[in-house]
Amino acid sequence: MKFGGVLVQDAAAIMHSAQLVVQTAHKNTRAVVVVSAMADVTDGLLDLAEQARQGHGDEVAQAVDLLERRHEDAIQTVFSSSPAMAVQPVVDEEHALFVSLRQALAGVAMLHELTPRSRDLIVSFGERCSAPIMSAALRAAGLTSRSLTGGEAGIVTDDTFGSAVPLLDIARKTIPRALTPLLDRGLTPVVTGFVGANEEGVITTLGRGGSDYTATILGACLLADEVWIWKEVDGVMTADPKLVPDAVRVQALSYREVMELAWFGAKVLHPMTVAPVQEAGIPIRIRSAFLPASPGTIVCADAPEAGPVKAVTSIRKLTALTIGGAAMIGTSDVVSRVFSLLAAAQLPVLMISQSSSMANVSLVMTQTDAERATRLLRKEFAGSMVIRDITATPHVAIVAIVGDGMRGTPGVAARLFTCLASENINLLMIAQGSSEVNISVLITEKEAQRAVRTVHAAFGLAGAT
Ligand SMILES: Nc1ncnc2c1ncn2[C@@H]1O[C@H](COP(=O)(O)OP(=O)(O)O)[C@@H](O)[C@H]1O
Ligand SMILES: N[C@@H](CC(=O)OP(=O)(O)O)C(=O)O
Known part of the structure; x- marks a missing residue:
C-alpha cells in the first residue's frame, strides 16, 4: 500500500492513512506500506540543495530547522494519541536524520558542487524522515511495525542517480530476504518510496513521483496479491479533475492504457509503475483515501473496453x-x-x-x-x-x-x-x-x-x- 505526499503531510493525515492500513491488516492479510515524503518536502529539499550549491548557508540552515520542526510536531501529535508509547526513540531517530541532512548540505555549500549523487542523498531525506513517523502511527494504532529505507528493503538499482533503474533480477532475491522475515513475525514494514540503493549501498532515487514505482517493485518481488495506491483522487479519472471538473472515475484500465496515460501527462501514476507487475499479472488498485468504500480504478491485463476512448x-x-x-x-x-x-x-x-x-x-x-x-x-x-x-x-x-x-x-x-x-x-x-x-x-x-x-x-x- 502506497501513500503519497498529501496523505502523509502532517500528523492528522498520517494517522488517517495508518487507519486505512489497520482496517486491512487482518490476520490473513499481510501488508507492506510505502510512503512518500510529506507534501512539498521533495521540492523543498531540491531547492535547498541548489541554494547550498550557491553558498546560501544561513538560509539553508533556517529552512532545515523549520523542516525538522514540522516533522517533530507530527511525531509529538502522533504520540499524544498513545501516551503509553515512548516518544524519545523516534525523536532521536529523526534528529539523527536531520544531523546527517545538515552535514550533506554543508558539504555541498563548502564545495559549491552538487553532483547527481549528492542530490539523491539530500532528496532521500524526505522519505527517510516520513517513514519512521508512519511506522510510529501504525504502532500507535495497534500494529507492530518498523521502517526501512528502500535499500534496506532490498531495492537494488543501477547508478543512474536521479532516475535509477531497479535491478529486478537481484531485487527478486533481496526484497523477500529483507521483508519476508518481518512479515512472518507479524510486522508491517514501512518502506521509503522513491529511494533505492546501488550495489555498493549508495543511495539512489527512482525519478520524480517514484514512490508509486517503489510499491510495484515491492509488490512484484513479493508476489503480492494486489498493489494498492492510495490517492487523494478517486482513482484514475477520465481527465485531470483540476482541468475538467466533470471528470469521472475510470473503473478499469489495462496495463497498456495506464502506461500511455502516465506517459502523456496523467500525473496520477509514475510512468514506470506498471512495468514490474505487468509480467506477473499483479493488479494495481488506485483508491481514494477519502472515499475508502469506493473500489477506485483497477489496472490489470484485460480490463473491459468501455467505448473507444477511456x-x-x-x-x-x-x-x-x-x-x-x-x-x-x-x-x-x-x-x-x-x-x-x-x-x-x-x-x-x-x-x-x-x-x-x-x-x-x-x-x-x-x-x-x-x-x-x-x-x-x-x-x-x-x-x-x-x-x-x-x-x-x-x-x-x-x-x-x-x-x-x-x-x-x-x-x-x-x-x-x-x-x-x-x-x-x-x-x-x-x-x-x-x-x-x-x-x-x-x-x-x-x-x-x-x-x-x-x-x-x-x-x-x-x-x-
Ligand atoms: N486522469 C487523471 N486522474 C486522476 N488524477 C489525475 C489525472 N490526471 C492528472 N491527475 C492529477 O494527479 C494528482 C493525483 O495524485 P496525488 O494524489 O496528488 O498523488 P500522490 O499521492 O502521488 O502525491 C491529482 O492532483 C490530479 O489532479
Ligand atoms: N517524493 C517524491 C516521490 C513521490 O512519488 O511523491 P508523491 O507520491 O507525493 O507524488 C516526489 O515528490 O517526486
Whole structure:
C-alpha cells in the first residue's frame, strides 16, 4: 500500500492513512506500506540543495530547522494519541536524520558542487524522515511495525542517480530476504518510496513521483496479491479533475492504457509503475483515501473496453524542435544521428513526426530538454550541409486520447479533429502509434485546457463509468 505526499503531510493525515492500513491488516492479510515524503518536502529539499550549491548557508540552515520542526510536531501529535508509547526513540531517530541532512548540505555549500549523487542523498531525506513517523502511527494504532529505507528493503538499482533503474533480477532475491522475515513475525514494514540503493549501498532515487514505482517493485518481488495506491483522487479519472471538473472515475484500465496515460501527462501514476507487475499479472488498485468504500480504478491485463476512448490527458510546458534542410531528403542516417545523440544525452522525446519528403523531422520535448537538445544538435551538425536549420516552437502542449478500444475502430481520429476544429484549435502536429492505443496532437499551450474539456465532452467521457 502506497501513500503519497498529501496523505502523509502532517500528523492528522498520517494517522488517517495508518487507519486505512489497520482496517486491512487482518490476520490473513499481510501488508507492506510505502510512503512518500510529506507534501512539498521533495521540492523543498531540491531547492535547498541548489541554494547550498550557491553558498546560501544561513538560509539553508533556517529552512532545515523549520523542516525538522514540522516533522517533530507530527511525531509529538502522533504520540499524544498513545501516551503509553515512548516518544524519545523516534525523536532521536529523526534528529539523527536531520544531523546527517545538515552535514550533506554543508558539504555541498563548502564545495559549491552538487553532483547527481549528492542530490539523491539530500532528496532521500524526505522519505527517510516520513517513514519512521508512519511506522510510529501504525504502532500507535495497534500494529507492530518498523521502517526501512528502500535499500534496506532490498531495492537494488543501477547508478543512474536521479532516475535509477531497479535491478529486478537481484531485487527478486533481496526484497523477500529483507521483508519476508518481518512479515512472518507479524510486522508491517514501512518502506521509503522513491529511494533505492546501488550495489555498493549508495543511495539512489527512482525519478520524480517514484514512490508509486517503489510499491510495484515491492509488490512484484513479493508476489503480492494486489498493489494498492492510495490517492487523494478517486482513482484514475477520465481527465485531470483540476482541468475538467466533470471528470469521472475510470473503473478499469489495462496495463497498456495506464502506461500511455502516465506517459502523456496523467500525473496520477509514475510512468514506470506498471512495468514490474505487468509480467506477473499483479493488479494495481488506485483508491481514494477519502472515499475508502469506493473500489477506485483497477489496472490489470484485460480490463473491459468501455467505448473507444477511456481518458484524455495533456502535457504542457513543451517545445517543438524542427530540424530541416533540403539536403536531408532521403538521408535516413541524419534521423538516426539525431536520435542517437538525444538518447545518449538521456533527453526523452514525447512526440515525433517526419515530413513525407524527409526534408524535416519534428520532435517534441520538455522546454528544458529542448534547450539542451538544441545546443547539442547545433554542435553535432555545425557546418553540415544536410541540416540547415533547427527551429524551436515554445509554449506548446500535447493533448492525447487513450483507450484499447480505439484499435480497429474507424472514425476516432475524425471525431477528435472535428471537435478541435469546431473550437478553432489549430493542430501543429499529429501522431498515432501503430498500437492504436492513443492519438496525440500538438497545440499551443494556451489552448490546452479548452482542448481537453472539448475532447472530454465530445467523447462522452463525463458519463463513462
Ligand atoms: N486522469 C487523471 N486522474 C486522476 N488524477 C489525475 C489525472 N490526471 C492528472 N491527475 C492529477 O494527479 C494528482 C493525483 O495524485 P496525488 O494524489 O496528488 O498523488 P500522490 O499521492 O502521488 O502525491 C491529482 O492532483 C490530479 O489532479
Ligand atoms: N517524493 C517524491 C516521490 C513521490 O512519488 O511523491 P508523491 O507520491 O507525493 O507524488 C516526489 O515528490 O517526486
